[in-house]
Amino acid sequence: MEDENGAQEAAGGGERELDLSNSHLHDLEDVPIAGTLTALDLTTNRLKDIDSRILALTGLTSLCFRQNLLPDASVVAEFQSKGVLEDLELRDNQLKQLPDLTGFHKLRRLEVSYNQLRSISGLLSLGTSNPLEELYVAANKITKIEGLEDLVQIRILELGSNRVAKIEGLETLQSLEQLWLGRNRISTVENVGHLTNLRQLSLQSNRLECMRGFEECVGLEEVYLSHNGISRLEGLGTLTRLKVLDVSSNRLEKIEGLDSLGQLEDLWLNDNSIDSWEGIYESLQGPRQSLTTLYLHNNKVAADPMYRRKCMEILPNLGQLDANYTRRT
Known part of the structure; x- marks a missing residue:
């Protein structure tokens, strides 16, 4: 016996999901767009605009416009589904500014x-009381972290591969769990101490010479600091939950400051100056x-x-040394 939703869909002949990814489309002129759609995937086509029939959809909860040729997405403000849309992906296009997101309450x-x-x-x-939890703005030309003060429910923030020089504008993001700032121009770890729910922090490929600044982020489980100019392991004493620490490709001359890391599982120290x-x-220990x-x-x-043997003697549970798995007899 069909449930109520299924019966209604069958009666109306309504299509709920449409996947047109990798279809090499230049436009949607010959593609039927059912008014009942709730999910539409247009990944990897050649679309330069958003079809007016998409704007008219009222029940759309997920729209993926990834890897197309959109120069402008301002028509997003005209979505009839703005009150129900939960997932919007405009990745890998040619956008120069964000569309107006007023009314996107979900x-x-x-x-x-x-x-x-x-x-x-x-x-x-987006306004206050918005439910945004995940924001990805990697590989753009962003110079400043701003406009985030109302995103109080955000858990994941990706701003890697931009032009950010300073960590700022995160004061209200108490729920933040993942912060990705790799490949920017950051020289100091600052303004993150209040992020006590932070689990993952990435600052690889920046301009850091010191790794202090996140001692109060006691919930951290993964820290990525590779490809910087760090010369000393420090500031780790409070991070007792840390499981992954990547400080490869820095200027470290010795291993230190790991005493309190009793849960550490992965330690990346390659490409340093430990002799x-x-x-x-x-x-x-x-x-x-x-x-x-x-x-x-x-x-x-x-x-x-004796490198391999010594490492295995020091670390009784070592399962992988560099790119090689270890075997114990």
């Missing part, structure tokens, strides 16, 4: 990475039992003929 996920945006201040149009075993055993993955290649210490 939007939970917004993806606008790989465009030509210079500002995200337009996010203020001696002196102090390594003592420094790894904190995570000695928990560490299962260690990367140390491209340090002078890794040239030791």
Whole structure:
């Protein structure tokens, strides 16, 4: 026996989902667009505008316009479904500014990475009490973190591969769990101490010379700081929940500051300047039992003929050393 929704759909012949991804479409002129659609996927086509029939849909909850040729998305403000749309993806187009999002009261996920945006201040149009939880704005031309003060429910913020020089504008984001700021121009870790729910922090490929600044983010489980200019491991004493620490491709000369990391599982130290075993055993006592993955290649210490054996002696539960799995007899 059909449930009520199923009976209504069958009676009306209404289509709920339409997947037109990878269809090489230049327009939708010959494509039927059912007025009953709730999900539409237009990934990887050659579309330069949004068909007026899409604007007229009233029950659309998910729209993916990924990898097309949109130069402008201002017509999004005319969506008849703005009151119910939950997922909007405009990734990999040619957008130079965000559309007006006034009235999008149920939007939970917004993806606008790989465009030509210079500002995200337009996010203020979402208004207060919006439910946005995920925001992706990677690989644009953003220079300043702004317009986020009303996004109090946001959990994931992706701003990697932009031109951001300062961490700011996050004061109200108490629910933030993931912060991705890799490949920017940040030289100081600052203004994140209030983010006590933060689980993942990525600042790889920036301009950091010091890793202090996130000591109060005691919920951190993963920290990524590779490809910076960090010369010392520090500021880790309070991060007792840390499971992954990536400080590869920096300027470290020794291993230290890991005493309290009793849950650390993955430690990436490759491509640094660690040239001696002196102090390594003592420094790894904190995570000695928990560490299962260690990367140390491209340090002078890794040239030791006894390198593999010594690492396994220090870390009894090591399962992977560099790119190789270890075997114990």
